[in-house]
Amino acid sequence: MLKIAVFGAGTWGIALARLLAAHGRDVTVWSAIPAELKALATTRRHPNLPGMELPAAMHYTADIAEACTGRDILVFAVPSPFVRATAKKAAPHIPQGQLIVDVAKGVEDKTLFTMSEVIEDELAKQKRTARVVALSGPTHAEEVARDMPTLIVAASAQEDAAKAVQKAFSTPTFRVYTNDDRRGTELGGAVKNVIALAVGIALGLGYGDNAKAALITRGNAELARLGLAMGCKPETFAGLSGMGDLIVTCTSMHSRNLHAGMLLGRGKTAEEAKAEVGQVVEGINALPAACRLAKKYKVDMPIVQSVDAILHGRLAAGNALAALMGRDLKRE
Template sequence: MTKIAVFGAGTWGIALARLLAANGRDVTVWSAIPAELKSLSTTHRHPNLPGMELPAAMHYTADIAEACTGRDILLFAVPSPFVRATAKKAAPHIPEGQLIVDVAKGVEDKTLMTMSEIIEDELAKAGRKARVVALSGPTHAEEVARDMPTAIVAASADEDAAKAVQKVFTTPTFRVYTNDDRRGTELGGAVKNVIALAVGIALGLGYGDNAKAALITRGNAELSRLGIAMGCKAETFAGLSGMGDLIVTCTSMHSRNLHAGMLIGRGKSVEEAKTEVGQVVEGINALPAACRLAKQYKVEMPIVQAVEAILDGKLEARSALMALMGRSLKRE
């Protein structure tokens, strides 16, 4: 039986843990918060995933050494701001050549590393190497938890590692594709959250479907330009982890980034919006890195820069979005 440890007891980690356990995998969930583990182990439910029941066979631990020992796969599902700290804590206990899957989405502001690169960086400091695969795509936890049809991408330059993840994670309702563009896959998962903030702001201002479609489409153009400049493959951004993830994050009311943007568009401060959403808003965390990458690679990203101006209080939301409409005319 395939043994998997899931780091993180948030909605995405627990939705995947349930999916894996329900399909015959031996699953252990690790969390740094003992109260989370106690609640999950006694109620077999997650407060933010109504209607989902966790298999009784799942295990729980607050001991990271135990979580790392004897596992076929380690699944990193902590929010992006905590990936480095978790990887650092786990690194001394991770065996050489371990297969690791990361599902957190973001780019670290200080280093401009993706989440997989952060994990590799912390392992290197501990003198270890691992096979790290990014698993990303249009995947709301609320739907995966209810076994609704979903498609996702396992990305790694190591084809055997990507195929191993594909085999373990695929179920009748969860279809996994592979590609070899891990950086492009992760970049799509991070920057799409910033575009979703822009869409949410537009909706909060009362704009309609035309504006939404324009921001999604032109947002994908910005993402593609940046990715190609960084050496990623253009086709990645037309696929599940690019346009697919962008569509679901910019159109679904499950989306925390869309929700936060709508609140900001209605006049809430960034902190008020974060508090009301009640969960990590990854687009706010990814924004500084996206802006720095655009500057470093000399890529024009007006939507991302407009979101930055709004969140920094440099421009009122309506003025910033209308400024996008007033830019010089050009060929698509």
């Protein structure tokens, strides 16, 4: 039986933990918040995943050394701002060559590293090596928790590592593909959240499906331009972790980033929007790094830059689409 530890007891971490435990994996959930673990163990429920019951066989621990010991796979499912701190805390207890799966989506603002690169960087500081695979795609936790059909990508330049994750995570309702473009896969998972904010802003302003479709497709063009400038593969952005993740995040009622964007379009501040959503809004976290990447690689990303201008008060939400529509005419 595969032994898997999941770091993080948020909606995505718990949805994945339940999926794995329900299909015969020995799963332990680690969290830095003991009260959170106690509630999960006692109620076998997660407050943000109504109707989902956790298997009785799942284990819980606040001891990160215990979580790292004797595991076939370690899964990083903490919010992106906490990935580095979690990796630093776990590193002394992680065996050399450990298989690690990152499901957090984001780009670190200070270093411009993807989350897998953050994990590798922190492990290297403590002279640890690992096989780090990014697992990303159009995967709302609410649907995975209900065993609704879901497709996702395990990305790594090490084919054996990607295939090991594919085998470990695949179930009759959770189909895992592999690719070797980890950076492109992670970039799609981070930047799509910013585009979802833009779509939400448009909807909050009362715009319709035409504007939504335009922002999704032109947003994907921005993502692909950035990815190509960073050495990623173009096909990645037409796949599950690119266009697939972008579509679901920009259209789903489950999307926190879409919801936050709608609140921004209705005049809320970023802090007010985050408070009303009540969960992590990764698009707001990813926005500074996305803007810095665009500048570093000299890539034109007008939608991303418009969202940044709105959040920082340089542009009124109601004027943003007019500014985009008024750009110089050009070939698609």
